[in-house]
Amino acid sequence: MLPFDFDYYKPTSLKEAVDLYQYLDQHGKQPMFFSGGTELITLGRIDLAYTEAVIDIKGISECNVMQISADHLLLGSTLSLTKIEEANLFPLLTKTASEVADHTARGKITLGGNICAQIFYREAVLPFLLADSQVLIVGPDGKKMVPIHELFLEKLQLKKGEFLIQLATETRFISAPFYSFKRRQQWETGYPLITVAALKIGQEVRVAISGLCPFPFRSKELEASLNKRDLPVSSRIDEGLSKLPKPILDDVEGSANYRLFVLRNLLSDMLTALDRI
Amino acid sequence: MKSHTITLSINGENRSVMVRSADTLLYVLRGKLGLTGAKPGCLNGDCGACTVNVEGWPMKSCLMLAVEADGKKVITIEGLENTPIQKAFVENFAFQCGYCTPGFIMNCHSLILKHPDADDHRIKEWLESNICRCTGYAEIESALKSVLRKK
Numbered sequence: 292m293l294p295f296d297f298d299y300y301k302p303t304s305l306k307e308a309v310d311l312y313q314y315l316d317q318h319g320k321q322p323m324f325f326s327g328g329t330e331l332i333t334l335g336r337i338d339l340a341y342t343e344a345v346i347d348i349k350g351i352s353e354c355n356v357m358q359i360s361a362d363h364l365l366l367g368s369t370l371s372l373t374k375i376e377e378a379n380l381f382p383l384l385t386k387t388a389s390e391v392a393d394h395t396a397r398g399k400i401t402l403g404g405n406i407c408a409q410i411f412y413r414e415a416v417l418p419f420l421l422a423d424s425q426v427l428i429v430g431p432d433g434k435k436m437v438p439i440h441e442l443f444l445e446k447l448q449l450k451k452g453e454f455l456i457q458l459a460t461e462t463r464f465i466s467a468p469f470y471s472f473k474r475r476q477q478w479e480t481g482y483p484l485i486t487v488a489a490l491k492i493g494q495e496v497r498v499a500i501s502g503l504c505p506f507p508f509r510s511k512e513l514e515a516s517l518n519k520r521d522l523p524v525s526s527r528i529d530e531g532l533s534k535l536p537k538p539i540l541d542d543v544e545g546s547a548n549y550r551l552f553v554l555r556n557l558l559s560d561m562l563t564a565l566d567r568i
Numbered sequence: 569m570k571s572h573t574i575t576l577s578i579n580g581e582n583r584s585v586m587v588r589s590a591d592t593l594l595y596v597l598r599g600k601l602g603l604t605g606a607k608p609g610c611l612n613g614d615c616g617a618c619t620v621n622v623e624g625w626p627m628k629s630c631l632m633l634a635v636e637a638d639g640k641k642v643i644t645i646e647g648l649e650n651t652p653i654q655k656a657f658v659e660n661f662a663f664q665c666g667y668c669t670p671g672f673i674m675n676c677h678s679l680i681l682k683h684p685d686a687d688d689h690r691i692k693e694w695l696e697s698n699i700c701r702c703t704g705y706a707e708i709e710s711a712l713k714s715v716l717r718k719k
């Protein structure tokens with residue numbers, strides 16, 4: 292139960308959702324899009340989130356799409372992580388998503404909610420960063436398809452009233468060799484100490500990381516170093532580690548130095564696994 | 569609309585109930601429908617004590633608004649009668665204080681229906697959603713496996 296009241300709306304079309312947001316915003320209701328809703332429910336309970344109007348987008352058919360259409364995989368933002376795992380259309384995503392929260396919670400947590408989350412791990416975005424996916428968004432200016440690298444800078448840079456409809460990924464990326472590993476401080480569920488996801492395209496590896504910085508990222512500089520295949524693995528990693536974005540998280544889950552130690556080992560395991568292929 | 573009249577199909581019976589938008593399904597089940605089998609634990613999606621079954625899948629009822637469940641099929645521990653998993657919990661001593669038991673049983677019940685041939689990896693993945701403070705994990709796992717193996 293949340294300690295404050297709000298109105299609940301469940302639009303069935305994109306236009307209705309966009310119009311509702313604008314209307315409610317103009318009336319000072321601090322509207323919030325609601326997908327799995329777990330963030331409002333858990334953070335609202337402890338006064339870390341607030342709204343007077345919830346717009347539940349799960350009733351919009353475009354947001355529930357899960358299909359391969361021509362040479363693209365389309366995944367709707369309101370699909371639960373469990374649904375995506377059960378269908379297993381993008382094995383790297385299946386593996387990465389299956390480490391988020393726990394199995395039952397993943398029946399409620401959605402793809403779009405995880406990617407747009409305030410809680411900064413946003414692990415489900417990693418496969419899409421690696422696969423150069425496109426994101427389909429809608430807002431007061433209509434629908435737009437944008438490369439994820441233009442819109443996802445630490446988080447999805449949406450303007451007020453815009454929301455994520457779908458992610459489109461070329462099928463050649465969904466079947467590429469991959470590596471995905473989540474290292475936690477302890478136990479087998481919970482937030483990551485470090486999560487590394489990697490795809491191998493041709494002879495090049497691509498790497499995206501959550502839990503190292505207060506945002507998930509893919510770094511071309513890190514990749515360039517890791518792909519210097521004429522150097523020994525340890526030198527490739529040493530060079531890559533000098534090019535990481537900042538700041539490195541330093542908190543109760545793990546000190547910055549410990550995180551870098553764990554990352555070094557994960558990168559080494561990843562290169563060993565993918566160099567062989 | 570800060571309050572709504574919703575209809576839930578609970579344990580095979582249609583129940584209409586007036587809820588606030590801000591009420592969780594757990595709160596409505598316990599406080600408004602008198603179904604106190606689903607237990608409040610962390611209220612944060614971590615412990616699984618509140619697990620029920622929504623449209624056949626396990627659901628942490630503290631993570632769902634009651635309005636989201638409008639028109640959906642909900643099964644709570646009160647809706648199970650003499651199911652194999654309940655018997656298996658008794659036979660395998662799979663509870664001590666019993667607080668986590670309804671949640672574990674509802675989770676196990678969904679797994680048995682959805683994946684009757686679940687392998688060890690899947691069993692572990694599903695069971696990790698619930699916490700038993702009395703640490704009866706080995707017995708709970710044996711209870712679940714005894715039902716899955718019989719199938």
Ligand SMILES: Cc1cc2nc3c(=O)[nH]c(=O)nc-3n(C[C@H](O)[C@H](O)[C@H](O)COP(=O)(O)OP(=O)(O)OC[C@H]3O[C@@H](n4cnc5c(N)ncnc54)[C@H](O)[C@@H]3O)c2cc1C
Nearest residue numbers: 326327328329330392401403404408412413414454455613
């Ligand atoms: C028990 C538990 C364990 C967790 N463990 C992990 C973990 O291990 N790793 C991890 O990465 N995260 C984890 N999380 C965090 C969780 O994934 C995020 O909080 C995520 O927001 C939940 O998804 P949701 O669908 O419920 O989002 P919601 O609560 O619906 O939305 C989250 C935010 O995104 C916005 N939003 C939702 N959908 C859209 C959209 N389509 N377009 C634009 N904005 C949108 C909402 O307005 C809100 O601000 C955990 C959460 C819980 C409850």
Ligand code: FES
Nearest residue numbers: 609610611616630
């Ligand atoms: S009370 Fe719902 S998961 Fe703990």
Ligand code: FES
Nearest residue numbers: 664666700701702
């Ligand atoms: S039996 Fe006591 S919490 Fe599980």
